[in-house]
Amino acid sequence: MSVLQTLQERSNAACELCTATKNLKQYTIPPSLNENVDNSLLVCSTCLDQIEGNTEMDANHWRCLNDSMWSEFVAVQIMAWRMLQRLRNEGWPKDLLDMMYLDDEALALARATGEHEDEANKIIHRDVNGVILQAGDSVVLVKDLKVKGSSMVAKQGTAVRNIRLDHENAEYIEGKVDNQHIVIITKYVKKL
Numbered sequence: 001m002s003v004l005q006t007l008q009e010r011s012n013a014a015c016e017l018c019t020a021t022k023n024l025k026q027y028t029i030p031p032s033l034n035e036n037v038d039n040s041l042l043v044c045s046t047c048l049d050q051i052e053g054n055t056e057m058d059a060n061h062w063r064c065l066n067d068s069m070w071s072e073f074v075a076v077q078i079m080a081w082r083m084l085q086r087l088r089n090e091g092w093p094k095d096l097l098d099m100m101y102l103d104d105e106a107l108a109l110a111r112a113t114g115e116h117e118d119e120a121n122k123i124i125h126r127d128v129n130g131v132i133l134q135a136g137d138s139v140v141l142v143k144d145l146k147v148k149g150s151s152m153v154a155k156q157g158t159a160v161r162n163i164r165l166d167h168e169n170a171e172y173i174e175g176k177v178d179n180q181h182i183v184i185i186t187k188y189v190k191k192l
């Protein structure tokens with residue numbers, strides 16, 4: 001059975017967040033790369049558009065989390081947690097969060113996109129695939145890059161180890177290529 005079929009079966013073909021039954025899609029929790037039933041859930045387009053930021057958050061819609069946060073499925077718990085975090089300034093989501101329990105592994109995944117951080121500190125660096133980058137990571141360049149202020153070209157495929165993050169700007173990281181300290185645009189790198 002495919003992941004989608006399994007999700008449809010376990011949810012009785014309803015959005016696992018708000019129980020809507022139309023326009024359902026499989027949603028795999030970023031930054032997961034491999035979709036499976038443990039990191040995916042079935043969501044409707046209303047939920048999905050807000051999850052992905054394509055439409056404004058409608059706090060009232062998310063009252064549904066009052067129920068779905070108690071789902072037995074971890075993927076549903078994680079998305080409930082993330083959406084409650086985004087809405088926590090509304091007050092009631094904060095109360096629900098206080099009641100929620102996620103185990104350590106689920107919490108680590110839930111926190112991976114930084115929903116729990118305040119907007120001001122929420123600078124998240126992502127590689128070309130949307131994978132979150134952290135200081136100390138190694139990346140590989142996915143295209144040739146001209147290095148500003150020199151004639152050097154950093155070649156596609158070059159590994160850059162022990163990167164540093166630009167804490168002001170999510171689009172930049174820093175690292176050493178040929179012993180030269182350079183600034184690299186995150187969308188041109190892939191995490192190793």
Ligand SMILES: [Zn+2]
Nearest residue numbers: 015018044047
């Ligand atoms: Zn929904």
